[in-house]
Amino acid sequence: MDGNRFPKAAPESDWKIGVDIGGTFMDFCALDVSSGKIASLKVLTTPDDPGAELLTGFDILAENEGLDPTMVTRFVHGTTVGINTVIQRVGAKLALITNAGFEDVIELARLRMPEIYSLFCHRPDPLIPRDRIFGILARLRADGSEVIPPEDGAIQTAVAAAKAAGAEGIIVSLLHSWRHGDQEATVKARIEKIAPELFVFTSSEVWPVIREYERTSTAIMNGYVYPRVSGYLEALEQRLEGRGVPARAMLTKSNGGLMTAGEGRRDCVSMLLSGTASGVIGAAWLARQAHENRILTLDIGGTSADFALIVDGEIQYGTDELVGEFPLHIPTVSVSSIGIGGGSIATVDDQGVLRVGPESAGSLPGPACYGRNGTLPTVTDAMVVCGWLGHSDMAYGQLHMNTDLAKKAVGSLAEKLGRSVEETAQAILDVAVSEMFVEVEKLASRVGVDLREFTLMPFGGGGPMLGAFLARELGMKKVIAPRRPGVVSALGGLVADLRGDFIRTVYKELTDETLAFLDSQFSALAAEGQEWLQAQGYSGEPDLRFSADMRYAGQSHEIEVAIDPEWLFSRKAISDAFHLAHQKIYDFDDRDGRVEIVNVRLSAVGTGPKPEFPQAPASQSAAVPARHARVFISGWKEVPLFERKDLGGGCCFDGPAIVAQEDTTFSIPEGTTAQTDQYLNIHLSFAE
Numbered sequence: 001m002d003g004n005r006f007p008k009a010a011p012e013s014d015w016k017i018g019v020d021i022g023g024t025f026m027d028f029c030a031l032d033v034s035s036g037k038i039a040s041l042k043v044l045t046t047p048d049d050p051g052a053e054l055l056t057g058f059d060i061l062a063e064n065e066g067l068d069p070t071m072v073t074r075f076v077h078g079t080t081v082g083i084n085t086v087i088q089r090v091g092a093k094l095a096l097i098t099n100a101g102f103e104d105v106i107e108l109a110r111l112r113m114p115e116i117y118s119l120f121c122h123r124p125d126p127l128i129p130r131d132r133i134f135g136i137l138a139r140l141r142a143d144g145s146e147v148i149p150p151e152d153g154a155i156q157t158a159v160a161a162a163k164a165a166g167a168e169g170i171i172v173s174l175l176h177s178w179r180h181g182d183q184e185a186t187v188k189a190r191i192e193k194i195a196p197e198l199f200v201f202t203s204s205e206v207w208p209v210i211r212e213y214e215r216t217s218t219a220i221m222n223g224y225v226y227p228r229v230s231g232y233l234e235a236l237e238q239r240l241e242g243r244g245v246p247a248r249a250m251l252t253k254s255n256g257g258l259m260t261a262g263e264g265r266r267d268c269v270s271m272l273l274s275g276t277a278s279g280v281i282g283a284a285w286l287a288r289q290a291h292e293n294r295i296l297t298l299d300i301g302g303t304s305a306d307f308a309l310i311v312d313g314e315i316q317y318g319t320d321e322l323v324g325e326f327p328l329h330i331p332t333v334s335v336s337s338i339g340i341g342g343g344s345i346a347t348v349d350d351q352g353v354l355r356v357g358p359e360s361a362g363s364l365p366g367p368a369c370y371g372r373n374g375t376l377p378t379v380t381d382a383m384v385v386c387g388w389l390g391h392s393d394m395a396y397g398q399l400h401m402n403t404d405l406a407k408k409a410v411g412s413l414a415e416k417l418g419r420s421v422e423e424t425a426q427a428i429l430d431v432a433v434s435e436m437f438v439e440v441e442k443l444a445s446r447v448g449v450d451l452r453e454f455t456l457m458p459f460g461g462g463g464p465m466l467g468a469f470l471a472r473e474l475g476m477k478k479v480i481a482p483r484r485p486g487v488v489s490a491l492g493g494l495v496a497d498l499r500g501d502f503i504r505t506v507y508k509e510l511t512d513e514t515l516a517f518l519d520s521q522f523s524a525l526a527a528e529g530q531e532w533l534q535a536q537g538y539s540g541e542p543d544l545r546f547s548a549d550m551r552y553a554g555q556s557h558e559i560e561v562a563i564d565p566e567w568l569f570s571r572k573a574i575s576d577a578f579h580l581a582h583q584k585i586y587d588f589d590d591r592d593g594r595v596e597i598v599n600v601r602l603s604a605v606g607t608g609p610k611p612e613f614p615q616a617p618a619s620q621s622a623a624v625p626a627r628h629a630r631v632f633i634s635g636w637k638e639v640p641l642f643e644r645k646d647l648g649g650g651c652c653f654d655g656p657a658i659v660a661q662e663d664t665t666f667s668i669p670e671g672t673t674a675q676t677d678q679y680l681n682i683h684l685s686f687a688e
């Protein structure tokens with residue numbers, strides 16, 4: 001189709017589009033505000049040309065829905081290009097310039113073993129090897145005063161060595177630069193003059209936080225993904241401009257907020273977990289709409305399953321989330337992941353044990369049942385063999401399920417295990433569910449919640465396929481499946497707010513005398529946050545959320561405590577908030593102990609437009625199946641198969657059953673009752 005020839009939309013059309021790209025599909029959620037029409041779409045990814053799927057999606061939406069790109073007023077994109085760069089280790093070849101004598105900071109890290117009880121545990125190789133780390137004679141004191149200025153000769157020697165080692169970019173991280181970045185800025189300016197072909201990032205401009213390892217590793221991760229992320233975003237903006245899209249390209253961030261694509265080219269580290277975060281944002285919005293305030297989200301794509309908790313309607317945030325094998329020290333939506341997805345490959349190891357994942361078939365070749373030259377058995381193939389899938393085309397008609405190919409792939413394992421093909425397929429599903437069970441139980445234990453009080457919300461292409469089986473194993477009573485589970489992450493971009501996070505290390509004991517200083521630091525953060533929102537094009541009233549990292553004197557780590565601006569005139573109010581937070585987490589507080597504030601933080605939020613989705617008229621009626629299908633449940637059984645588009649508000653039916661739709665399939669086990677609400681979510685309840 002000619003990209004410049006689109007069906008003419010009505011002049012009053014106002015399209016808002018959210019796009020999320022995963023390992024197998026690019027998902028689209030498009031809303032025409034003027035008519036209330038919602039369109040969704042999945043397009044297979046093109047690994048050889050990332051981002052080309054965007055144009056394909058625009059073409060399909062133009063042909064099927066009358067989309068006119070010149071009428072797009074909001075475009076939000078979530079991408080995995082950053083995190084995939086880290087996981088696949090295909091980022092930039094970097095060098096690090098630091099203080100002489102501190103070249104081993106990255107290697108030493110925090111002296112923690114990833115698995116302290118494993119004899120075979122190993123730490124990941126650093127993103128910058130030791131032979132590309134160079135020390136220079138320079139020093140700031142802890143109070144920010146300069147003792148030894150950096151010497152030009154030392155900088156020139158380090159840059160020459162970095163270039164000789166093949167470095168494409170340089171990270172500058174010097175001691176105590178959390179106080180101010182002047183010394184790092186001096187070194188950066190000198191490097192750019194000596195070697196303008198190299199890109200340079202300083203730790204103080206990326207994330208100016210105390211503790212050199214956390215600050216340095218964050219800056220390294222930003223530089224490591226910079227060339228690929230920057231190139232991807234530049235191509236994205238060019239493609240949108242080529243189609244005449246007037247909307248400014250926005251990106252979802254790891255913290256669940258948004259920023260411009262232009263800013264994302266430099267602030268790459270903020271978007272490493274953008275895809276997983278936007279899924280949680282979309283799920284939280286749907287949960288509020290359905291009046292559910294305690295949710296366990298389950299996002300299953302082609303390569304991984306992601307879990308997050310929504311407690312009392314609030315998304316949980318944290319730091320030190322893992323990106324591949326490395327901790328990310330900036331604020332992020334708290335998400336736990338495991339390498340179990342629809343494309344996860346099942347194998348039998350040397351001991352004859354069945355294993356699933358973490359290797360994935362991806363989009364090319366994909367599961368065997370896709371008929372795209374894949375031969376290895378996957379979770380999706382097991383679902384086809386067991387009869388839960390294969391009754392209709394998937395991914396909006398782009399994928400045709402081939403049952404014979406799925407059986408052939410699973411059959412290769414069945415021979416090794418000495419089981420039937422169906423029993424092997426069921427075993428693959430059982431192993432996948434058990435792997436997720438372990439990860440979710442760890443998450444619940446860390447947070448200290450009883451999952452029986454939560455409702456599971458599965459989404460992504462594979463979430464509804466396995467979600468109800470996982471909920472049953474966890475002892476959960478309810479499951480809610482959104483109307484369009486396959487594009488919840490894309491929806492998250494549509495409903496997300498602008499959000500920028502800012503931090504300053506203050507390192508002060510909380511006393512009456514320090515209140516004025518704290519007030520000045522929060523005021524400076526507020527000005528910085530408001531300036532950032534204006535740079536994003538936001539003109540509304542800002543929502544400024546203050547917090548502080550606090551601890552008792554002598555402790556090594558802090559907890560984040562929300563701070564009301566009115567408390568800045570009351571030491572007692574701030575300390576009481578910390579004591580309560582410490583008691584909640586550790587079941588202990590020390591009202592007489594000295595309290596320290598290490599960092600002050602600000603989240604500057606600009607509220608985005610919240611779309612109104614149409615409601616379906618309510619009717620209490622039994623759903624009518626479109627047909628019946630044979631499913632393997634400890635033997636073959638006939639179960640009703642419902643088309644999602646035929647289920648109106650208030651429809652009821654019992655499990656076992658299958659609900660088929662364009663973007664996924666909802667597998668409903670025995671002993672359940674299902675009912676749709678006015679937003680066409682399916683609420684599934686397990687029998688007591």
